[in-house]
Structures are given as structure tokens and as C-alpha cells.
Amino acid sequence: MAAPMSSSRDDRSRRGYEVFLNFRGPDTRLTIIDSLYNDMIRAGICTFKDNEELRFGEEIEGSLLQAINESRIYIPIFSKNYASSKWCLHELARIVELSKDNDEKVILPIFYDVDVDDVKLKTNLYWKALQKHKSDSENDLVKKWKKALKAVARIKGRNLKDHGIEMDEIMEQLDLVAFDVRFIAIHGMGGIGKTTLAKAVFRQISPQFSGAHLIKTRLHGKKVLIVLDDIDNRDQIMRLVGSTLRGKCQSTWKNVLSKLKKVMNEDVKKKLMISYEALDPNQQQIYLDIACFFINQEKTTAIKYWDAVFGYPTEIEVNILTRMSLIKIIDYDELWMHDQLRDLGRDIVHGKVATYV
Template identity: 30%
Template structure:
């Protein structure tokens, strides 16, 4: 079986640079020992030293797996594709299959990029399948279906037109490797910057928590419990038997008042004195049962930082226009220093007119401090501004689909004429949800709680009269007692 992953021994690639398991950032595709032992080896080493997760041929395959299933997973999971198109590249059906899948992922417009390297081959030969590429396709035409051959040719045509690097006798391969690495780092940086761009005023809390952790001391174990509003198994035995003796930093997010340190992690005395623990919770009493726990309660965001976060979502910049400074300050006040409220309110107001801003400000001011859940009431205003179809999609995600891929719900919403493509787009722009990697739904805990609270209020006492039931106990009770009206077509 031919493959860029199996064309020759992997021993030429460096063994000293180990990367942890997980998703890949870069997928390299190449053919032949001459490429593997020279350019591919040099490039892979540079990427690995830069801590860039790169698909690494047979050594990434688990025992018992064939090559194709692993490639099927590795290609869409990667962010950047680097096909090294040499004279022998087109002779491998696996290289062509890889390339076709790269092009397919690139065309989906989800952020994948292709960085081709024309290794001692003319890009025109790749585009038009001339020279050695023509000879290779004469052989493929005798073994593979016409449709498969057409797909491979189309992939080569697409990649052959892309801007890449042309390696020839007159150029320095080391220089090109450096340029490719720089391009990869630049692209990854632009992707990851988007993830952290919403963080403002983070330095002071980090410094305060680091001080509590007392990293310079090895005399005693340190536990820090962070109490505040939320933004936290089968591994228990592994933790007790394998992890507890090592120096480690363990962070558990959003623990509740049922959390028991000993049952989950074992005895504190079993851990190294250099270990550190951080637990976050919305239930202050949850930290009372954790031995030797130091408390840290973050303060509300300052007015300056609140205004900065609000403006990021309301205007796409850190400061308000001069003419809007006063009303922005009023919105910051009603958000009361809550980052999620600032984000959702700002997103609701983005690209809206002055009258809409003033109307919403009156609505937010109407939420008095005696409200049972002030944050939920503030978030509910964004929910009320949704269309009927958007509300149904929002409630479905909050009740059922957090963590699920979008494909199956999309079919359901389309059949219901909810127009999911535009509906999901609206929810994302309103900061009510996100699509994570592999198109899985993500929703902040408070927003999820808002959606479920809205459904619960449809009938507080009788779950079977509500539009949605997500609790296993409620669903079983309803089915056992046949208390709901169920219609089957």
C-alpha cells in the first residue's frame, strides 16, 4: 500500500522532539525517500521545535489501524496543509487522495489553508499534469475509476495555481524552510489571537492567584479556591495511582457543593509537596470542605475595563466614539461589572441605531436589584430580541445540543422552516453561543441556564407540559405515567 505516510522508513525524521497527543495543526504530505530524508525532515524538525503539532506519518498511527482511517481524521483536524509536490508525488494514489481531501476541506471555508511546495517540479506541470505527472496519470487511468482520476486532477489544478514555494537548484532549502515556518506561525497566531482577544484586565487577578500559589515554596502543597460567578470519573484510579506522586498543577473548573476532594483525587498527603491546585466555583460553601484551601474572590471589573470589554463587542474597538461615550457608560453601569453581561449587551447593540440603544437602556434599567436572578434577566433581553425561529433554535441548543455537532439539528430545523444557517449566525453574533472545533455547539453556563429557565417557566409544576424535556428523570416519569400529549405521525 502506497502512501506519503508509508512510502519509506520514518527513521530519517527526528526522534528527539516529542509532542503530546491531541489534534494536529499542520499536515505534511510527501512522496519518496529523497524528499523525506532531506527537505521534509528539515521542515518537520523546525515545526516540532517551534512546538507546532505536525502529523508525523506512521509514528502517529495507532497499532491495528490502517493508514486511510488515520488520514481521514488527521486531515480535517489540521489547520494548515503542506503538500510537498515532487516528481514522484503523483505516482502515489494515497498522496493524491490526501491532496483531494485537503482541497475539499479548504473549499469549505473553515479556515484551512494550503501551503504548497513545488520540490524540483514546475508548478505548470502540476496544474496541467504534464511531464512525470502525465505519466503517472496514464498509469492511474488503468487502475482507478474515471471519477476518481478527475477528482485527483482537479485537486492538482487547484493547488498548482496557489502561491507557494518553488525549490530549485539555485535556491537555499534552509531559507525556504524558515519562510514556511514563519508563514505557519503567523497563520496560527492570527487564529489564536481571536480566542484571547476578549480578555481585558487579566494581569492583576493572575498575579494575585500566582502569589497565593506560592510557586517558590516546596514545603507544602497549596490549594487555591476561586469563588465567583461562572464563566467545572473514570480517571479516579489513574489519578491516585499514577499522577499523585508527581509535581503537578491541577485546575478544576466550576465544582459544586457535592465535590469531595478525597473521593475524586485521593488524600492530599499523597501528592508531592510541590503540587498546586486551583478550583473555581459559584458555590462558596463548596470550598469549605477542601483541606487547607486558600480563598480568592475576584472583584467586579473596574469601570474602565468594563467599558473596554463592552466597546469591543458594541463597536469592535476598545473605546467608544466621543458622541456615544455617555450612553456607553450607562450601559456599563447596568451590566454591573459582569463580563458575560457586558459581552452579550454589547453584541446586541452592535450596528444598531441610536433609538434602539435608548430603548434597550430603558429596558435594562427596569431590572431592579430585587430580581431573583439579575444576570439572567439582563441576558433575557437579548433573547427577547430574537425572532421566533431564532428563539426555537436557541432553546433547543440550551436544552439538548451543547457539545453536539451541528449537522443533525440542522436537518431538523430545516424541516421545521427555522432557517438554521441564518439563525445560528445571529446567535453567534449576539454572543449567545459559539461553534467550536468540528462544528460543535458551545454555550456559556449562564446562557444555558437562561434557556432552560425559560422552558421551565412554561409550567413550573408539571414538566410534561413544557415544550422541551432534557432531564432523564422527568422524561422517564412522563413515559411511565403517560402524562404528556404525544403525537406521532
């Protein structure tokens, strides 16, 4: 007789799954999969992860097939050994089949520690794995798997390959065996994944510390992990750390952090205004349009709009904004802008710019 199911699982089964995670367990289960799954559950998104939902007395094919069929969003996580798993490939082929010509089904691929070219079978990584499958699988089935891989590889996804290399470098620098103070600074422009990388390192090493919080009243003699995010000025960092470690109360610490954030934002915006004021009127208008309407939109579409508005070819204006690092052209020829530049533009439009000019 089958064991009774928990009410939470029954509820999820009745209302159906929203997201299906397709992944190779040994490669990703203890890293990205657990983090992604837990974050989705906390956000109230009903997500299927096969090891979580195996039911006694049922065939695994039945449970998986039901979850794939009813899910609306599919997240395949491509890792180095993904293509060696026939079941991963079976799932992917079914996902592609269901998503074809169905606007209600969405595939969001993540390239975890592989390149897009690996999934497109342009390298030996996945190609060799598929060649091995030919020895014990039907040729038509292997062709179906190849077609599915290539189809998903053409979809714009998230490339996290470099994070593995960066994590190894950070772990080496931290040297967790040593009992001393270590500072690691992750720096770079916004949007490149600094916070994502910091969170990944935090999740991996936090169980090894006595404390893993930003606020502690008693730190003496303990091995403690402190993470500070979105801090840019070294002097402000030392003041913040100093006030934290000198036994300040929690409310004082929060007030210092709030003030620090406000001062830094105002200082940054004043400097950004110098670049904005150096633009001619048409360039300023294009900058504001991007900040308000055209982030992550195709450059070609936006340029056609500005050509019509201004009555001349405006690509040269877009190129000027790019050279001034006010915008960036990213994958698929899309316009992109740093969050602070975006906020500055929107504040200008809303008439709030006078507060920090």
C-alpha cells in the first residue's frame, strides 16, 4: 500500500506545477538547483524537482510526465555531464515538443558550466556523449535529442559558466582553514553578477562559521562570516565595519547603513550628471527614452523610432552614448543601461534631479 502523501504535496499536485527543472543531479543538485528551487518555493512558485516529488507506488515516468505536461515554464540547466543522462535528454525532447507553437509554454535555459556552443554540438563535450548513446539507443531517438539540444541552445538564456571559475578563485583566497581575518572584494560594473556570485559563495561556506550574519553583538572568539553588498567607497566601508564591531545596537547599525546608502547614491548621481549635461539636446532625449522605455529592447526598432522623430539617421547618436559608456549594446543587439544611469534618467523625467545637482 502506498504511503500517505503530505497535505502540502497534495495541494501542489491538485493545483499543478508552474515550473519544471530539468537538470543532471550529480552536477548541480547541491549548488544551483537547491538554491533555485528553494528561492522559487519561498516566492510561492509551484516548482517540480524530481527527487523531491517521487511518490511511493508510482512509476517515475508517470510522475515526471505529468509534471512536464502541466508546467508552463521549463528551466533546463546545462552542465558538463548533462548529455550523458538519457533521462535529461528524454525530458528535454518532451519539453521542446510541448513548447513548439505554444505561446503559453516558455523555455528559460541556464548554461551552468558549459558554453552555448557545447549545447549546439559544435564542440566535443555533448557530441561525444550522444555518440555513446548510439550504441544502446535507437538512431532516431538520438537524432531527436540532438534536435532538441540545438533548438534550446538558440533560445536566449543565462550563462553562468564563469561563476564556477570565479568561485574557485575566491575559495582559494579565503583559505577557510586559516583562523584570521580575510577580506575579499568583488568589484565591477553593475549587472555582471557580483551579488549572484557572492550569494553562491555565501551558501557554500556559511555552514562552516559560528555566525553568518551582518549584525552580531558578541563576536570575540568566534569564526564569523560578514558579507557587505553594494558598498563602493573604502573609507565608508571601514567606518561601517568599525561601527558594527564596536558593539553598536542594531538600530544604530541600520541608521548608519541607510545614511551611507543615501550619501553614496547622491554622490554617484552628481558625477553622472556631468556626462548627461555634456550631451546635446537630441542625445539627452535618446538617453531619457532608453532609461524609460527601451532597456532590453532591440536597438534597430528604437533607432527607427528616433529617425522618425528627429528626421535624420540617429544611429550616430546611439554610438556616442555607447562610447560615453552611458549605454551598452548586449546580446541580440539589445539596448542596456546600468541601474544607476536608468534611475538618473527617470529622476530627470520626474523632475527630481534638482535634489542632487
